[in-house]
Amino acid sequence: MQLNCLIAVSLTWEVRELPLSLGDNAITVTASASDGEVGRDTINVHRIVDTTPPAVTGSTPSDGAAVPSGFTSISVDFTEPVDTSSGSFMLRDETIDTPITLFPWREGTAVDLGNVTLVPAHAYVLQVSGVRDRSGNAMTTAFTSRFSTAP
Numbered sequence: 844m845q846l847n848c849l850i851a852v853s854l855t856w857e858v859r860e861l862p863l864s865l866g867d868n869a870i871t872v873t874a875s876a877s878d879g880e881v882g883r884d885t886i887n888v889h890r891i892v893d894t895t896p897p898a899v900t901g902s903t904p905s906d907g908a909a910v911p912s913g914f915t916s917i918s919v920d921f922t923e924p925v926d927t928s929s930g931s932f933m934l935r936d937e938t939i940d941t942p943i944t945l946f947p948w949r950e951g952t953a954v955d956l957g958n959v960t961l962v963p964a965h966a967y968v969l970q971v972s973g974v975r976d977r978s979g980n981a982m983t984t985a986f987t988s989r990f991s992t993a994p
Contacts (some may be wrong), residue, residue, distance in 0.1 A: 863890040893978035897921045899971055899986035906988040912963035915946060917956040919969075919986070923976050924951050930974030932956055932980065937989075938965040964994040 861870070871885045903918045904910045917934060927947035934943040934956070945956040961967065972985035 857969055863888060865890050865892060866954050874965065893976065893980065895923070895976075896980040896983050897925050897974060897976045898982060898984065901963055902971075902986070902988045904988070904990040906990065908990040912959065912961050912965075912992040915961050916958050919954045919956065919971055921952050921954065921973055921974070925954065925974050925976050926949055926950065927954055927974070931970070931972050932968045932969055932974075934959065935968050935970070936962065937967055938962070943967075961992045963992050966991045 849951070856872075866889065868888045868890060869885055870888060871883055873881060873883045875881045896919065900920045900922055902918065902920065926952050932947055932954075934945050935941065936943060943959055945959070947954050947956055951954040960991045965992055969988045969990075970985060971982070971987075973981055975981045
């Protein structure tokens with residue numbers, strides 16, 4: 844007597860980055876069992892051209908904020924993941940007209956620009972321009988945020 848049966852298995856898998864060409868892409872997933880059985884399934888993915896430039900949705904500190912002086916984290920939020928090496932991130936102490944160097948250290952939609960020491964009773968301006976998304980689209984509008992520290 845021979846017994847044939849079908850066993851359904853549900854698996855979860857993840858791919859963080861899969862380079863796709865523009866247009867149609869066939870993705871084939873192959874699974875093999877220890878007994879040599881093999882199963883395959885193919886899905887088709889259509890990649891379109893990204894023509895939407897990134898934009899800033901906010902920053903920390905926010906525009907118009909009054910923040911405590913001292914060690915403060917600076918960050919910028921975007922509408923989509925960006926390449927931080929492609930643009931300009933500038934913080935300026937407007938009270939004494941001095942630029943403060945920022946080092947973007949985390950890419951994505953939330954970009955950390957590092958920690959800086961803010962002086963009491965000073966006005967600051969954060970400017971972001973020329974940043975590109977991962978498809979190469981550049982920001983069309985520069986972003987400016989002004990904030991100050993308490994005396």
